[in-house]
Amino acid sequence: MASVAIVGIGCRPFGRYLDTTARKQAVHAVRAALDDAGMSWDQIDYAVGGSMDAGSADTLVADLGLTGVPFVNVLNGCATGTSSLVAAMQAIASGAAETALVVGFDSHPRGAFAIQPEALGLGRWYGTTGLAMTSQFFALKIQRYLHEHGLPARLLETVASKAFRNGALNPNAWRRKPLTEADVRASMMLSDPLRQYMLCSPGDGAAALVLCRAERAKQYRADPVYIAGAAVRTRRPGSFEVLSPSLSVHRGVSPSVDAAAAAFEAAGIGPGEVNLAQLQDTDAGAEIIHLAETGLCEHGAQTSLIDAGATELTGRLPINTDGGCLANGEPIGASGLRQIHENVLQLRGAAGGRQVGESPRVAFSHVYGAPGLSACTVLTR
Numbered sequence: 001m002a003s004v005a006i007v008g009i010g011c012r013p014f015g016r017y018l019d020t021t022a023r024k025q026a027v028h029a030v031r032a033a034l035d036d037a038g039m040s041w042d043q044i045d046y047a048v049g050g051s052m053d054a055g056s057a058d059t060l061v062a063d064l065g066l067t068g069v070p071f072v073n074v075l076n077g078c079a080t081g082t083s084s085l086v087a088a089m090q091a092i093a094s095g096a097a098e099t100a101l102v103v104g105f106d107s108h109p110r111g112a113f114a115i116q117p118e119a120l121g122l123g124r125w126y127g128t129t130g131l132a133m134t135s136q137f138f139a140l141k142i143q144r145y146l147h148e149h150g151l152p153a154r155l156l157e158t159v160a161s162k163a164f165r166n167g168a169l170n171p172n173a174w175r176r177k178p179l180t181e182a183d184v185r186a187s188m189m190l191s192d193p194l195r196q197y198m199l200c201s202p203g204d205g206a207a208a209l210v211l212c213r214a215e216r217a218k219q220y221r222a223d224p225v226y227i228a229g230a231a232v233r234t235r236r237p238g239s240f241e242v243l244s245p246s247l248s249v250h251r252g253v254s255p256s257v258d259a260a261a262a263a264f265e266a267a268g269i270g271p272g273e274v275n276l277a278q279l280q281d282t283d284a285g286a287e288i289i290h291l292a293e294t295g296l297c298e299h300g301a302q303t304s305l306i307d308a309g310a311t312e313l314t315g316r317l318p319i320n321t322d323g324g325c326l327a328n329g330e331p332i333g334a335s336g337l338r339q340i341h342e343n344v345l346q347l348r349g350a351a352g353g354r355q356v357g358e359s360p361r362v363a364f365s366h367v368y369g370a371p372g373l374s375a376c377t378v379l380t381r
Helices: 022-037 057-064 079-095 134-147 152-169 181-186 212-217 254-266 286-291 302-307 324-328 332-348
Strands: 006-015 046-052 071-073 097-107 189-191 202-215 225-234 277-278 363-367 373-380
Touching: 006 022, 006 071, 006 079, 006 212, 006 302, 006 332, 046 057, 046 079, 046 134, 071 286, 071 302, 079 097, 079 181, 079 202, 079 286, 079 332, 079 363, 079 373, 097 332, 134 189, 134 286, 152 181, 152 202, 152 212, 152 286, 152 302, 181 286, 202 332, 225 254, 225 332, 254 286, 254 363, 254 373, 277 332, 286 302, 286 363, 332 363, 332 373
Parallel strands: 046 071, 046 097, 277 363
Antiparallel strands: 006 202, 006 225, 097 202, 225 373, 363 373
């Protein structure tokens, strides 16, 4: 049985903040999560948070209150938010805390993410040759994947269009204009086969969660959501990842495969029992790849799954119900927690116009990022 429950959630609108800061929005997200749980800041025993560009999460105590709470900062690429959740969950499961806060926030400038190859174990040549441009990496990856599994490139348009339709129903999404497949197809080609509307944008955002021991959950909410399984995994030999300088002749599985398998095993739940999922969609191709890597379908089965409408809000396996990274953008620290926020809303039956089914019981989330790591969670009600 799950030992940790989510009893409070808070999420601020994603986009690009002009009259506020990501740090201020993080404080608002924390207070919203506390209010949702019916708790006050001084009832939090442990806190974990992360941000790449908007400051250290532990400094939020200056606004929230100087209670002496243990506060751990996490930075794990695009998996920062979910990694923070796993750390807080483990603190509660170990008995080190009864309650915990998880917060993620970020603010990124326009344009592609800038990295320092030397700080990541690569030579300067990796940047000067253009290999550090993630849009090029993802384009190469999906081009190869489509070829190897006989998938049509038109699926990229379908995936992107779905994301913007779902985002139009999400008041916290950045991109809220529905786009047709023709709109996506007409957008600028950036890195073949990825067009402008097939790639997410770095942006600003904040999200927070309140956790507690499962047996205490109903003291705070009548409808708690339980963390049935969660896992973080890094790459193994032969995997081709964001900062891989070459493709090994001995192919290995992605960390997404390992993280998903570990999360499902911990939950005692199989991929076939999932009612909805949030998958890392830094680009439209990533959603296609991650559908199979996480075990939600077989490699090559994406065409029939997507063409049948299975991944739509009304399908049997809705994917990225809040619009994903494509519609929300990606503030690194907040992105994974946005997924959890959405899954909790869906399991509560409180997602409004994008609510899936009558009573979903199992929700899955997956994040993936540089230099090649993944984090997955299985939530139940």
